[in-house]
Amino acid sequence: MFADRAHAAPARQDPSLGSTDDPERGDVPGWVLITLMTAGLVVLIWALAGPALTNLFEQAIARVSGL
Template sequence: MRSLLARAHSRLVTLGDERGDVPGWVLITLMTAGLVIVVWSLAGQALGDVFDQAIKRVTGFGG
């Protein structure tokens, strides 16, 4: 029983020490947001048209 508790405690301590790479996640988030902005600005109208056509076909309101 003692060894089981010791292993569980060491595992919890190990998990508590793994915080991750916060600056890396911030960089990934900012780069993703930047890519979304670039793609949206370049292809926003075309993506909107494709969406509208798809909705019209699904609902039967268009040709």
């Protein structure tokens, strides 16, 4: 009874759903996590270095323009 199922043809998959064993498919939750962590790091670095970079830029412009 169960031996017949072991040798049965595998069920066909809908091609519009894509293959689940495709190595190029990627890890979507992983990419989402990497994207969110990168955005968080950018915001953190910008918050810490923003005022210093603004000051540096304003000093450079003042020296170049002679104000």
